[in-house]
Amino acid sequence: MTDKQRIILKNRIAVTFAWIAAILFFFPIFWMVLTSFKTEGQAIAVPPQLFFEPTLENYLEIQERTNYTKFAINSLITSFGGTLLALMIAIPSAYAMAFNTGKWTKDILMWMLSTKMLPAVGVLMPIYFLAQKFNIYDTKFLLIVIYAMMNLPIVMLILFNYFREIPKEILEASRMDGTSTFNEIREVVMPLAWGGIASTALLSVILCWNEAFWSIVLTTTDASTLTAFVASFQAPEGLFWAKVSAVSTLACAPIVVFGWLAQKQLVQGLTFGAVK
Amino acid sequence: MNPTLVRWLQAPSIILLLIWMIVPLAMTLYFSTQRFNLLYPERTGFIGLSNYKFFWTDPSFMPALLNTLVLVGSVLTITVVLGLAVSLLIDREFKGRGIARVMLISPFFIMPTVSALVWKNMLMDPNNGLFAAFSNALGFTPVQWLQDMPLFSIIVMISWQWTPFAILIFMTSLQSQDQEQMEAAELDGASFFSKFYNLTIPHLARPISIVILIQMIFHLATFAEIFVTTSGGPGVQSTNLTYLIYIQSQQAFDVGVASAGGVFAIILANIVAIFLIRAVGKTLTV
Known part of the structure; x- marks a missing residue:
């Protein structure tokens, strides 16, 4: 492996880990936003659901029912x-x-x-x-x-x-x-x-x-x-x-x-x- | 500008901050020497240092002090080490770097109460949470995070919020690092660790000390995360000094003891402050 290839490989590994870190850190926020489009039943479902029919019900309800x-x-x-x-x-x-x-x-x-x-x-x-x-x-x-x-x-x-x-x-x-x-x-x-x-x-x-x-x-x-x-x-x-x-x-x-x-x-x- | 005008322009900020500092401080000091419990308003008077002694000998005091130190120490270690690692990883050109940056720093802007609720319910809940689902899928019994390791759970939550702060600061600082020097070192065959130790660490010395000191101010005063998740429990396992004083004042209604605790918190914070002021003072060129 030449030096150049080595540097490219090193870079690729670093970038991969950077993305893993980015995804891990962002995940709780993503999950929160995702949950906000679920029904209450789907939100506490076991196992947790990644795919579901999104609803805006929660957003409407908090405007109507809470202050x-x-x-x-x-x-x-x-x-x-x-x-x-x-x-x-x-x-x-x-x-x-x-x-x-x-x-x-x-x-x-x-x-x-x-x-x-x-x-x-x-x-x-x-x-x-x-x-x-x-x-x-x-x-x-x-x-x-x-x-x-x-x-x-x-x-x-x-x-x-x-x-x-x-x-x-x-x-x-x-x-x-x-x-x-x-x-x-x-x-x-x-x-x-x-x-x-x-x-x-x-x-x-x-x-x-x-x-x-x-x-x-x-x-x-x-x-x-x-x-x-x-x-x-x-x-x-x-x-x-x-x-x-x-x-x-x-x-x-x-x-x-x-x-x-x-x-x-x-x-x-x-x-x-x-x-x- | 004439000197009188300069003084008039400066006066409001100085006077207001002076009042903001002196009045509550004097009152706290005064209350701390008084018998003053909202439940027994008829019992008043000077009692010397009894409140301090009471706060000091409270069986919750030592655990709370220890929890405070463990919390601050752990969060600092985690955020600085992780922050350094991630900012070094991201300090290079690649496609989508801007997006990765934004994803990495976002947790820092989330409200502490929101972050606490998201972790407590959606991630750490032993029945319906995501971590429990992973444990079950792998065949383990789900961990009762907030029940069995409350302080650790809170450390995780706070580190999640503050590692992005460290990343943000280190990332910005790395961009001003001398690239030619790094390349020269590379050509000379310097290893990653020798470059890191001899070039990067000295360059980041000041940002690291600032990140540590600013976090200390915030983490010594950790409140919302504990309030929302464990209320200091079980027992006093996740009670820190701030929360202990809060309980003395809002649940035991003992103003005197709470004030004595307040004085203690002030002294602790000021020990840290001396170092911060020195670090910042050096950078302020007047």
């Missing part, structure tokens, strides 16, 4: 609300830090990151009591505030990294023209940093959408999100697999697609810019 739409709207409002709030606080701050970096800037950013280390369970009781006291327990407002604060450090750090990549000369030129700071942010910085802001927002939305501690602990009915709704299916053993699958498929589909589209930015966001 699925309400929970989906709650998830939408809280994840986009939390993200928007975090961005509104972070954009001016990150901008100021990136273009007027001082002696303390790095320490401030690192301190912000360190607030992420406060485990949710460590502050569960205070947040619970404060929520009760201010009458915002089980409201979307409460989740929006918590999600915003939860993601603020990451959002700050990523935006800071993006803003720093904007050439200073452009800003100086616009300042020479006498642009006000507000207009500078709006007309010069935002258009240039748009891609960065969008991908930061995407990461934040994904983190909020899948958040499953506060949404379970701090909501009962009114503000429950999809994560809490799905968790409520834990109780009845072995029942409604097809319907749970339909709910799960609907709840995960948008975020999985989001994730596919934003792989590169996610890597930067998730590693705080350390891996590009």
